[in-house]
Amino acid sequence: MSSLFEAAGLENEAPRPLADRLRPRSLDEVVGQDHLLKGEGPIARMRKQKRFASIVLWGPPGVGKTTIARLLADESGLEFEPMSAVFSGVADLKKAFERARARRQAGRGTLLFVDEIHRFNRAQQDGFLPVVEEGVITLVGATTENPSFELNAALLSRAQVLVLKRLEADRLELLVQRAEAELGRELPATSDARTALLELANGDGRYLLNLVEELFALDRDEPLTPADLSTYLQRRAPVYDRDRDEHYNLISALHKSVRGSDPDAALYWLARMLEGGEDPLFLARRIVRMANEDIGLADPTAIHAALAAKETYDFLGSPEGELALAQAVVHLACAPKSNAVYSAYKAARKAASETGSLAPPKHILNAPTRLMRDEGYGDGYEYDHNVEGGISGQDYFPDTMKDRPVFYEPTDRGREAAIGERLANWRKLREQRRRK
Incomplete structure (x- = not known):
């Protein structure tokens, strides 16, 4: 059959993408995750002890989550069974569990890899609990979302969360060098273009290799x-989910850059959110909160x-109205800071409740x-405007409050x-008047 394909000038298999051809063949070849795979990293310890527990791999796209799961299965001798929570449901889970039980009876374990595990609802996540506890499967979940918010506490208690890092420039450069070795020639780019290419990848190794393949x-x-x-x-559009962890x-x-009086950092984060498609009115509401919470009476013009x-944005819309948000952010970042009223209000509410x-x-x-x-209502009240200096010094707290x-x-x-003076x-x- 292969000779027929060759005679027709065809290949038996479709050409594999460069990113797939360069997929690491061992955990030692994985780049950028040494904190997990080397030394005393958690996966390194599992390898030394030859004991592989259920884990959740949390990290941005293109940093090796699927690769690490596949290689863990290879190294531990477990059957690798992948599924995606995007395309799978309860029926698929049941079938996977049945296959895992059958393998277990035959003396072989299963590593069930669930990509985008956060897409399963709470009930579906609960379905993993008995098979993980019984040892029917070793679960490896992968997610780009914060597991603290997206996964059941019960599931998190049975699986260790490991955080994968975005790939730094030197790690991305290593991937480019591997691509050059695979293809037998240098990337057709100047050194400046090569640096710009790494920046375009934004820490995503798979995306970088796709770009490299296009250039070759x-x-x-x-x-x-x-x-x-x-x-x-x-x-590529910036990675930003308006209703998830990145938001x-x-x-x-942004808020802490304003509070820390750094207008440049504040503008950067404002721009990142606007470029990512954030609702400008959400940002306007947060800016109003910053003015009250972090500046207050140190600069009453901030509010x-x-x-x-906010009014300017309502009037102009995007993109012209976004400049008004930027101006407000710079104003707040450059203003003197005080949370005195914010703290005072919280203390007053506590006293009022008590x-x-x-x-x-x-x-x-x-x-x-x-x-x-x-009954004595109004007895002894002094009209402050009639007193020299405009303040009578009277006491306005309840009589039975011992401490003012x-x-x-x-x-x-x-x-x-x-104001303090x-x-x-x-x-x-007031203190002098109380003592009389």
Whole structure:
């Protein structure tokens, strides 16, 4: 049969992609995951002890999750049974478990590899528990999502989560060198273009090898330049899921960059989220929160800038309105910081929950009826505007509160410095009045 294919100029099998041809043949050939595979790494220890437990491999695309699972099966002598949670359901799981039980009776174990394991619902995830506990299967799950949020606690307690890292430039360069050795020629690219190619891959080894294969297929005489790459290769959209882990990671980075007074980092994370397709109004709401939580009265104009950015975006839309969000982010990042009001409000809420039934002192109560006047409502109240300096120094806490709490303590930054001086004088006046 093969001679017929050859006579027709055809191959028995379809040509395999470069990424598949370069798939590591042993765990020692896997790049970029030495923290798991070398020294005292968890997989290295399993190999030494020849005891392979169920694991969940968590990491970005193209860093070796499937490869590691396949090689673990080869090294441990287990039957490798792959499935994808995207295309499989309860019936597929039951069949896989039945095959694993049959193998076990024949004296052979099964490594069940479940790609995108987070796509299984809670009930489906619970289905793994008995077969893992009984040792029917060794489970290796792969996910790009945070297992803490996406996987059952019961399943996580039976499988060790191992975090895979995105591939750094030197590891990606090693993959390019392997491709050159496989194809027997150098990549047709200048050194600058080669560096740009590694950046395009964004830590994804499989994607890099696909790009390399495209460049080799061009069969050019002249080396490619960085400008040529933009012509021949399409830049991949940033990895960003608006409703998943990356969303929370990036908004945390933006908020903390603003809090840390770094406008450049704040602009970078803002741009990353907008480029990834984040809802600008979600960002506007978070910017308003930053103004209240992290700046407050140190710069009272911050909240106005944040609200103005939201109104401007509503008026202009994208992309023009995004500049208003950027302006607000820079304003907040450059502003003096204070969480004094934020902390004061939390402390006041705690005190209110603990003393919620105490009545206000009678001297600050209104007395619209004769009975209320007879009961002493409003007795001794001093109208602050009629007092020199505009403050009477009266006590406004409930009479039965022994200690007068101080919730708001201004910082010495921005406008709060002047507020702090005023409050210190007023608190001193109240203390003097209480002692009389």
